[in-house]
Amino acid sequence: MQISFENKVALVTGAAMGVGLATARMFAEAGASVVLSDQNAEALAAATEALKAAGHRVLAVRCDVSRAEEVDAMVRRTVDTYGRLDAAFNNAGIQIPPNAVVDVPDADYERVMAVNLRGVWNCMKAELRQMQAQGSGAIVNCSSIGGLVGNPYLAAYHGTKYGVIGMTQSAALEYAAQGIRLNAVCPGTIDTPMVARMVAERPEAMADIMRKQPIGRLGRPDEIASAVLWLCSDAASFVLGVALPVDGGYTAN
Numbered sequence: 001m002q003i004s005f006e007n008k009v010a011l012v013t014g015a016a017m018g019v020g021l022a023t024a025r026m027f028a029e030a031g032a033s034v035v036l037s038d039q040n041a042e043a044l045a046a047a048t049e050a051l052k053a054a055g056h057r058v059l060a061v062r063c064d065v066s067r068a069e070e071v072d073a074m075v076r077r078t079v080d081t082y083g084r085l086d087a088a089f090n091n092a093g094i095q096i097p098p099n100a101v102v103d104v105p106d107a108d109y110e111r112v113m114a115v116n117l118r119g120v121w122n123c124m125k126a127e128l129r130q131m132q133a134q135g136s137g138a139i140v141n142c143s144s145i146g147g148l149v150g151n152p153y154l155a156a157y158h159g160t161k162y163g164v165i166g167m168t169q170s171a172a173l174e175y176a177a178q179g180i181r182l183n184a185v186c187p188g189t190i191d192t193p194m195v196a197r198m199v200a201e202r203p204e205a206m207a208d209i210m211r212k213q214p215i216g217r218l219g220r221p222d223e224i225a226s227a228v229l230w231l232c233s234d235a236a237s238f239v240l241g242v243a244l245p246v247d248g249g250y251t252a253n
Helices: 018-029 041-053 068-082 106-134 155-178 193-201 204-211 221-232
Strands: 009-013 033-038 058-062 087-090 137-142 180-187 243-246
Touching (some): 009 018, 018 041, 018 087, 018 221, 033 041, 033 068, 041 058, 058 068, 068 106, 087 106, 087 221, 106 137, 106 155, 137 155, 137 221, 155 180, 180 221, 193 204
Parallel strands (some): 009 033, 009 087, 033 058, 087 137, 180 243
16 A cells, blocks of 8 residues: 655654654655654754655754653744644653662653653644644554553553553544544564663563564564554544554564
């Protein structure tokens, strides 16, 4: 199926690398004007220049999604530059070191909640205001298999990802009649820099991950990007409020 985003505008947070960058690139290749957002200014600049060099229409906006005023400014700049906002992938997220609940430092808890949960909330609010004004739009929030199943020592992280699904489904019901679709994607373990860092810190984790992967490998960033583009496209026009696992069968176990 050929999915086109010609004459459409897409926004991707956490777009400097990994799944975010793969999704921004795929939107651009499908014809969209794309806004890439990330907190890492250096990586963001490199990603944006690479897409520009390939002939794509892209704009970089540095943004800390945990700060509502920065998110509002990001969406304003998107609309000031391109005139509208048709699709958004709220992908920015972090992990914190695994710990038993009683041992999780308050600072780690606050940080992961600020980025993974409040960040998605901030982005949804700003994007929805613009999409309401247009009467159309599609938003995909990045949850995780950690929003569908539990794992020990990751309660705070999983709490954010369960929360993303709850917010997505509730908002989907609120805005469906206004021509706006909201869904969530739930990636499994994907071959990204964040996962590479986790494995470097906990080498035993990879063996455990692979035991639970029926497909026998890690996922690729472009496999998540394909799901996001489908959810944002007219091909998914009757899909609303789902939490779509893209996990190589992990949650089918």
